Amino acid sequence: MKAKVLLSLVLLCGSLAAPVARAGDAAPGAATAPAACELPSYLLTSESQLPKVAEAIKAGKPLEILVIGSRSTTIPSSEGSSYPARMEAVLKEKLPPSEAVHVSVEIQSKRTAEEAASTFVKLMEAKTPTLVVWQTGTVDAIRSIDPDEFRSAVTEGVIALQKAGADVVLMNLQYSPRTETMISAQPFLDNMRVVAQEHDIPLFDRFTIMRQWNDQGQFDLFSPSRGPELAKQVHDCLGRALAQFVIDAAHLEPAQQQN
Numbered sequence: 001m002k003a004k005v006l007l008s009l010v011l012l013c014g015s016l017a018a019p020v021a022r023a024g025d026a027a028p029g030a031a032t033a034p035a036a037c038e039l040p041s042y043l044l045t046s047e048s049q050l051p052k053v054a055e056a057i058k059a060g061k062p063l064e065i066l067v068i069g070s071r072s073t074t075i076p077s078s079e080g081s082s083y084p085a086r087m088e089a090v091l092k093e094k095l096p097p098s099e100a101v102h103v104s105v106e107i108q109s110k111r112t113a114e115e116a117a118s119t120f121v122k123l124m125e126a127k128t129p130t131l132v133v134w135q136t137g138t139v140d141a142i143r144s145i146d147p148d149e150f151r152s153a154v155t156e157g158v159i160a161l162q163k164a165g166a167d168v169v170l171m172n173l174q175y176s177p178r179t180e181t182m183i184s185a186q187p188f189l190d191n192m193r194v195v196a197q198e199h200d201i202p203l204f205d206r207f208t209i210m211r212q213w214n215d216q217g218q219f220d221l222f223s224p225s226r227g228p229e230l231a232k233q234v235h236d237c238l239g240r241a242l243a244q245f246v247i248d249a250a251h252l253e254p255a256q257q258q259n
Contacts, residue, residue, distance in 0.1 A: 036218040037237035043209055044241060046202035046249045050167040053250040056130045062100040063091070065246075066127050066166075068116065069135035071109055072174050081232040084133075086239025087246075094247060094257050104129075112140050113150055117157030124164035131246070132161050133204070135171040137188040147187035154195045168201045169246070175210035177222045202249045204242060213237070 056063050067073060067084045075082045088103035095101060106123060108116040113136045124132075134157065140150045154170070161168045172192050173185050189207055196203035214221040219234055247257065 036213065036233065037240050038218075039209060039212065039241060043205060043212070044244045044248060046245065048196070048200045048202045048249060050131060050169070050202065050246065050250040052165070052167040053131050053246065054252065057095065057099055057250065057252060057256055060098060061130075062102065063095075063131070064127070064129040065101070065103045065131045065133065066106060066123075066129035067103060067133045067135065068106045068108055068123075069133075069171075070107065070111075070138060072138070073105055073107060073135060075228070075231050075235060078228065078232065081235055083235040083238040083242060086236050087243045088239075090240050090243035091246065094243065095252075096256065110139055112143065112145055112153065113137070113157060114145075114153035117153055117160060120157055120160040121164070124161065124166065128164075129166050131167045131169065133169045133171055133242070134158075134161070135206070137173040137185075137192060141173060141183045141185050141188045144184075147191050150188055151191040151195060154192060155198070158195060158199050158201065162199070168199075169204055169242075169249070170196050170201060171204045171242075172207050175207045175214065175221065177214055202245065204245050206238065209238070209241060210234070 053063065055061075065084075065088070069084075073082065073084060079085055082105075084103045084105050088101055091101045091103075092099075104127065106127075108119070116134075116136060136154065136157075137150070140153075158168055158170070170192055172189055185207065193203055195201075210219075210221065213219045213234075219230065221234075
């Protein structure tokens with residue numbers, strides 16, 4: 001019962017990342033990154049690589065990206081403003097005009113890492129992406145899943161995705177100052193980092209990125225009152241950061257990028 005109440009609260013607090021917006025709301029333009037999106041370079045780089053992404057771009061093949069996430073992956077009624085859509089827009093802007101980029105989203109709402117990973121074989125057969133961005137950890141933290149079991153589940157999921165022929169980026173929990181005292185996030189953050197290191201895959205540290213934005217006053221993630229506009233701004237910045245992260249991890253040469 002406690003986990004259900006906490007999950008409901010986190011989803012409510014997650015409205016900063018996924019509130020109800022009016023249909024027809026315009027997505028922010030991709031041309032100029034807002035000052036609020038600024039991040040230190042170490043959060044946008046990875047020592048691990050995305051070789052299949054690099055190969056696809058070098059060969060001029062379509063770049064198919066699948067984002068496996070939860071409710072915080074989307075903005076209901078304003079999907080063009082969600083971070084997967086913003087990532088797609090920025091990648092199209094930064095990569096050569098001839099490069100086809102398509103980002104699709106698979107919502108695994110309220111599923112633990114183990115529950116999500118159990119669907120990956122069939123999902124990969126249906127989607128066949130070049131790159132999978134797997135956003136996980138929040139539900140496990142809320143349900144107080146044993147951290148060792150969580151690490152094993154993430155490992156199994158990563159192996160399944162790699163066996164299916166995809167590059168993988170792990171994305172950790174969403175940061176929320178309204179719930180940080182109620183959820184023990186650190187064991188899950190640490191275990192995701194361990195899995196990423198063991199399998200030499202990039203980890204997009206969404207938790208640290210959002211906490212930095214909040215601590216530096218770029219976004220007030222504690223306030224429940226700013227609604228859809230705040231969500232769009234956060235998603236826009238996350239999409240930009242994730243696009244740059246993918247470009248860096250693919251080690252693309254300048255000739256493979258737009259100036």
